[in-house]
Amino acid sequence: MAPTGRGTGLPELPSARVDAVWRAAAPHLARRRFFTIAAAATALAFGTGLPARGAMAAPRLDARRITENPFTLGVASGDPLPDAVVLWTRLAPAPYEPDGGLGQEQVDVNWEVALDELFVVVVSSGVALAHPEYAHSVHVDVQGLSPDTTYYYRFSVGTWVSPEGRTRTAPADGSSVSSLRLAAVACQAYHDGYYTAYRHLAQEDVDLVFHLGDYLYEYPVNSAGGERGYAAGTLPDAFDRETMTLTDYRMRYALYRSDADLQAAHATHPFVVAWDDHETENNYAGAIPENDVPPEEFLVRRAAAYRAYWENQPLRAAQLPQGPDARLYRRLHWGDLSQFDVLDTRQYRSDQAYGDRPHVPGPESDDPARTLTGDAQERWLIEGWQASNAVWNLMPQQVLFCQRNFDVTDPPKVSMDAWDGYRASRDRVVAGAKAAGLTNWIVLTGDVHVGYALDIKDDFDDPASANLGTELACTSITSGKDGADKPVNWEAHLRANPHMKFYNGRRGYLRMELDREAARSDFRTVSAVTTPGAPVTTAASFVTEAGAPGLKPA
Template sequence: MTQHSLELREAARRIGRRGFLTGTGAAAALAFAVGIPGAGAAQAAELDGAQLTEDPFTLGVASGDPLPDSVLIWTRLAPRPFEPGSGLPRERVAVRWELAHDERFTRIARRGNAWAHPEFDHSVRAEIEGLEADRVYFYRFRAGEWISPVGRTRTAPGRGVANSELRIGAVSCQAYHDGYFTAYRHLADEDLAAVFHLGDYLYEYAVNATGGARAYTDRRLPSHFNRETITLEDYRLRYGLYKSDPDLIAAHAAHPFVVTWDDHETENNYAGDTPENGVPPEEFLLRRAAAYRAYWENQPLRMPQRPEGPDMRLYRRLHFGRLAQFDILDTRQYRSDQAYGDGWQVPGPESEDPARTMTGAEQEAWLLDGWRRSHALWNVVPQQVVFAQRRNVPTPDFKLSMDAWDGYPASRERVLAGAAAAGVENLMVLTGDVHVSYGLDLKENFDDPASRTIGTEIVATSINSGKDGSDRPPNYNNLTSANPHMKYYNGRRGYVTITLGTEAARADFRTVAKVTTPGAAVTTAASFVTEVGDPGLKPA
């Protein structure tokens, strides 16, 4: 990397610090172009809540990253979320929050105050501590005379507690322009301890005036949605569009979310500081800084995840009693550039280079160290792209996806070797990205179907990306015959619920028939179990 590139990366890393935009040169010009403010959050004047004449809680509420004694609650003030600035002046707003034992708020557990700062697009988060473990709580916010919808959240079981069951959801990939978020409405009705979002919470692609496949006839979306997201304002507006969806609002209000990103929250198939197309890396870092900042502003994430310019520590670890440890990965920010391009290619020396990494060395060491210290029965890894080998045809001239772990086989081997060395017996990987459901056995040697099974992978289909889909996609026969460790494949939209127990884990693949029209029913397309001490998927 040139000295010029290093200087621009350092300038991008300092985005958001006071005084950054007073600098000169290319970095300051690029930062201005992507619209990232440099002022500190204490600069804004205060807006009297009495001046809020429209409902500011149009994007609902959310909670995330539950701990045994703490919850994180979130909202964003946006009276007019489809407009730049969301209908608010650049003034901070006082917000009150309440946490209660009951939905009617007759038994208040905690209450407090927070600020909605314009520098963070009037988003609000409160980390509430000193709570009881494994307990349901209800929460809400007030701004002026307005009261938010009520959210329901839940703390995690105590780390040393011998809990016997944990039920979670796994979701991924929601493209507003591909249809409705119907699956979220059904997810809101499930009884879950948490929902894991595995990436592609939004897409950077243009959304036309009729909402793409939603084909609106009763409304028109503003023209500024009909372009790719580049600037901070673009990303903020896109979150306003997505988070205004009533089904997504319902899911967030019903369950705490644990989120991680994939590529489309920034740009398709980017790798580290390498963009999809020929934009200079130092310029792409400024786009990445805008995307990461908007992501943090709009997700129920705690303060350690707050980004610094184009850098954001998203990988983290959660414990749910002695039953489960969750190691949430980031396979975008630190990866090597894709070999041979980012599509399906014949593997070769470039993709098989031992130096290539999916996670970066620091995150890889963190993961393996966490496994060595784990006392959980289930070690679960929520992450983005398909982990198991996936040949596209059952012939010697097969290709592999260079954007998935198949494009980084040495990195995958180090992870699996680390799991074996740590004595991890019940390994489960949760994956998104591919807009289909898979159930996969993780093999000691994917080239030998008779080799030992060392874990399972559950791939959650998209909420709606790819439109309606089908039960048997066109490549169904090729993929299932080329990959005998693939125990399930379905191309409908929906989500997965996973029940972790002391003797087995069960995965229920829940699908809807249509997303291009609203209101489709949900069904369980298939169910599988994997037993404690005996990895491998079997029909339930």
């Protein structure tokens, strides 16, 4: 079968479908308020429209009129399957302008996939439309590729050619795979420093990268780029406000994606992405915002944030949001070696207990009805484990899964924003893992801006209880600025959590290698992000043996 590609394209939503989308969102809203705000919310969330067809379609732009490089935001690939991978770019000759410099015209974008860097052996090619309704982003789902194969790709518009990207497909379903190399990253506040860790990650020999959330921060970025210290006036004032509208989010992604180090990592490795809170708003929970904003107003903001996220990530059409909702949790495989159950722990969660502050667990947080994943995602996860034949089951997700006592007081405070604030939800997931007989279970986590290595215990209050799996938190790319090897609460954290085997506060990423006998984890850190060019070192390494849960120093 010859490789093919499906470029978006993507369906428009007629008015009846828009109404259906907002009716589907009605459970988020109080019934008495829904119908009074539905029309206004729909207008706000869908005011930019979705691609129309025929006579109503946006006009085509003659590519010869593009006089500046349209590939300022780089290229990316993601979600590799045995026979397919998603290719991404977004045209923006003026990336800091609201329309990216292309106005409201469609643009034909050529794409190629080859077996070699010189593009002598081209195996697939085509033309995709960059729609103004999708901020001139392009998502090509290239199909008919060979399993377990490295490919090179590029885009072109008129005389302009994009940077070259490298990607790969997953091994064939069920095939015997000897090893896998991956990395995990999270939390990249642009204003907190340089993406030095990404430059080093681009040079790592890994098969794919998991981004575990906080790709974007909604906070203002001043003209100096915060800690980056640009010359005054370097960045437009449009960035110096919190993101609220679709235009705000699109422009903020343009700022982040203009970074050369981030572009290098994306161009070198396929990414599997999932959001946390800051892609929309700090610590939101489902339809409930951080502050006292009515849920129906917040859902309009969430619709804008979700739309911009999809536009700027290498995601398939299946992840395209419908208003304020998007199915981001999904399952991928790496032959018979590993199954990846990528979670979304923001969109479906109950509101945080006790005002979202660290608190001793109590009746409010321990209500059995509370959920971090939502019932449907929880069932999907556990049923997927029951059907898994993989050697390793990885659960990439956002907030800390293991118990984390903040101090040695009795009882200790814990985070109400993490799984500690949803202990009944965690208990159900742990019970599901035990019932499925998972012996090689690894949880990958972002959010906390530090590196942790923890044993998942059958009973976190009993250090002698059985180990059920391993949790690895990957620290941040920049969030929290430079950090320190031993944060001020380093000793207290380790004393209060005997299952915590490692704690480091520097910036960086997690590198892992899995084979059929063991999983090795390396915590890669840089000494500074407030100045560019810091070297990367390995702060610690651990091994988890197959069939014997528990972390051991490598």
